[in-house]
Amino acid sequence: MPWPPNRVLYPEGGYYRLDGEHVKTDVGDGSDTTLFMVPDALIREHSKVIDSALSKVSPGTERRVRLPNINPAHFNWYVEWLFSGRLWIFVQNRVPHNWEGHEVAESEEFERWLLCLRLSSAVKDSDFRDALVDGFIEWISQLDRDYGWEYGVKVAWAVDAYAGSESPMRELAADAAFRNWDTSDFTKLTETRATPLWFCGLVLAKATAARHFGNDRTKHPLPPKEITTTCEYHEHDNHGKICYKKRRPF
Template identity: 25%
Template sequence: MKLLNRSPYLKDIQHQISTYIPLPDAQPEVFSIYQQWLYTRGLYTKMVVKEAALGSFHSSHRDEWTKLTESYLLGHKLADIDFRDRVIDGMLEWLNETTNYTYDLSMVVDNIAQIYAALKDPPEDHPLRRLISDIVSLEFTDAMIQKMVIDRKGELPGGFLLNLVSKLSAKSGTSTPSSNCPKLPELREACHYHCHGKGECYREK
């Protein structure tokens, strides 16, 4: 019942279902993250210390980004705005850790094709699309962008490339004082990448 109360998508189709919910694209681990959010309002995407010790920190960091993006897409499917906004905040926390510890940021485009395919209905300036293109345009070096285009030739969605070119063009046209440069994603206001629009932020509920 808690799930039905939170998801407009499930409310719309509840007359078609009994106890079975058709979510063919959702991995059990990702759905578990959503369930924990429903009951605790916490976002649990990090590997536990014991699991993290089995592999490299880079690998666990990559896994966390994948969980975050897939959690967001599940929230999009279920039309749960609060959950999506909490996941976005998790992404910004992840980004802050990544830049502080100089992890490789190239993983943010690992599943960019999946993201663009899943978010085909919203306008081009969808918050998650905007966040990823901001990360690439503002956090990637020129060498990283060139390598990304070469290594992922044919994988990068046209919409993403057009958005990226626009942002890189705007960035190159800024004057040198830092006050006039675009803000890095982790320095933006809390709700800049949220979906709630003029509605109340989950932080205030």
């Protein structure tokens, strides 16, 4: 086995026992509430919201947290990531890209990614958001040039709402658009006000740099940036942490 039974290897060189102290987390509201039992040290390492709530619990009392505004199904995706270190965006038995019906699977996957991004903001977990960056890059690699205006604008607004003004995810949103959009998509960007101003500015700046790269005589076009160096779009440096991928078992 990759690590001892009943334990999760995290961070590197240390273990969190799964049979140790757990946090009871009530997720959802009313009849839709679901109880999750998550190792105390594991979830407090990640979620600032839960860590803050538990810091106010008196010694000797039940370690229990309520998250009434979160969908239990969405929180389950988060717990799966906490235990496995893997974030799965692709749906099971998905139709390959360009096959009949592929749009349905891709739309479902994109919606899952958006919901997880909102969840990362709700639980305040920057590592989970970094994992979402990697999941997005993996997903967009399957679309190539089919990542058009509609996807790009939705990503921009989601990043604007859930990642914050200092997040490197803004560069990711702009690079994804610049790399995959066609001429008609760029035209919409300049003709409408349906996108965040920062997104318009970043995309147009990249397009301008590509058009004018080189000296006046040669004008070699700047090739679109490949979205492969994922840490460039991660937040861990902003928080003085190492990348989650170096601290999780894979």
